[in-house]
Amino acid sequence: MNARETLAGSPDVRRTNLAVLLRHLHLDGPMRRAELTERLGLTRSTVAGLVGELGRLGVVEQSTTGAPAVPASRGRPSPVVRPCPLGVQVLAAEVRIDQVEVALVGLGGTVLRRDSRPLPDRGPEAAADLLAETVAELVATAPGRVLGLGVAVPGVTRHDDGAVRFAPNLSWRDVALGELLASRLPGTRVQVVNDGDAGALAEHLRGVARGCADVVFVEGEVGVGSGVIxxxxxxxxxxxxxxxxxxxxxxxxxxxxxxxxxxxxWETEIGRHAVARALGLDLGASRAALVEALHAPGPEVTARLDRVARHLGAGLATVVNVFNPRLIVLGGLLREVYPRVSTRVQRALLDGALAAPAEQVRVVLPELGDDAVLLGAAETVWQRVLLDPVGALAS
Incomplete structure (x- = not known):
């Protein structure tokens, strides 16, 4: 046995290698064992052992079929290793102003089931009740082990204990949402995050910003959520x-x-109410009504949105100057607004941004669409699991 294999076989390094291997599969999907061997820089026998251990934990499986195509080679084809979404799952929830959405998400980011319910009472206790009820029903149908719950909230959240310090559009202040949910869901590990942070994480790991190290995600709904990578x-x-x-x-x-x-x-000038005002709609107009109006043909829609476009571009200029991102991802309702006014937004951005960072940035739409925040909530749980799959599955 050579020195590299001896090191790879030590307990701490082996757990690290298991985590790295599983992360590749979770984010990149099925691949041949030979490719995993190349990515990890380990011997074939070591990788075969790691795959076997993860298989015994129920998180991966391997076969000789269904892999991405590879050039023909002599000898037996390398087995395909794939994540098992039915083996382990996490729960993801997104609290919106008027509804909650909960999903059961398998390893590899596969959404297995989802449930969306109206939120008639925005009070913290009522919201926690609704979330817990929806979560419990999804857990009862889960095909595998559920490893935790990630909850995205449109507000300022404290990472260490899941407290929502301030969520103005829900009228929440100092709400211990993590504790409220933990008391209703005994044994479930709960993680509460800001919705913009969740959207940024999802697009960075799985969406349009994949492989991009410097990203700002801006989601415009009733308010404006954002996250920065x-x-x-x-x-x-x-x-x-x-x-x-x-x-x-x-x-x-x-x-x-x-x-x-x-x-x-900024959210008073580019949020849902600002868009409704610009389009001549009631401030309480539904999102569906706003989207329909935004898609109406004719130049008058673009003209009506000029103020929104100018403020969107001016705000993005500040984002560019402060963070120097490669990508700015516009989600939520802004995903519908931007195509109508992109020229005006770009002009305002260039007017306000310094030339050097402005030359490096692109404004894009999310690849994950309206699921960005929900999938990001799931990823906050998966990131903990992927750091130490053995520890997470043994606990």
Whole structure:
């Protein structure tokens, strides 16, 4: 046995190699064992042993069929290793202003089941009840072991204990959502995150920003959520509160009153109410009605959205100057707005951004669509599991 194989066989290094191998499969999908051997830089026998151990844990399987095509070669084809979404799952939930959505997500990011329910009462206790009820029903149908629950919330969240410090569009302040859910779901590990952070993580790992180290995700709905990835890592800040771009002051003290108590916040100029106002719709118009109006033919729609476009571009210019991202991903309702006004947005962005960072950035739409936040909530749980699959599955 050579030195490299001896090292790879030590307990700590072996657990690390198991984690790395499983992460490749979780994010990249099925691949031949020979490719895994090349990616990990280990011997074939070592990789075969790692795959076997993960197979015994019920998280991967292997066969000689169904792999990506490879050039013909002599000898037996390398077995295909694939994640087992039916073996282990996590739960993901997204709390929106008017509904909650919960999904059962298998290894590899496969959404196995989902359930969306209206949220008539925005009170924290009522929301926790609704989430717990929906989660319990999905857990009862889960085909494998459920490893935890990730919950994305449109508000400022504290990472260490799942407290929601402030969610203005839900009228929540200092809500111990993690504790509320844990008390209703005994034995379930709960992780609460900001919705923008979740969207950024999902698009970075699985979507349009895959492989891009510097990304800003901006989701415009009733408010504006955002998340920032810098040098491949989420930007959290001292307490987990970084990246609240929706509350940048873009219109000054004379701007509209925001639910946070300030005037002229970015979300008052590009959020759902601003879009409804621009289109001449009632401020309480449904998202479906707004999307229909945004898709209406004719140049008058673009003209009506000029103020929204100018403020969107000006805010993005600040984002470019501060973070110097490669990609800005526009999700939520902004995914519908941007195609109508992209030229005006780009002009305002270039007017306000410094030339050097502006030359490096692209504004794009999310590859994961409206599922970005939900899948990001799932990934917050998967990231813990992928750090130490043996420990997570043995606990």
């Amino acid at each position: 810098i040098d491949g890592r989420p930007l959290a800040g001292a307490g987990g509160y970084a990246g609240e771009l929706g509350h940048m002051a873009v219109a000054g003290p004379a701007g509209r009153l925001c639910r946070c108590g300030s005037h002229g916040c």
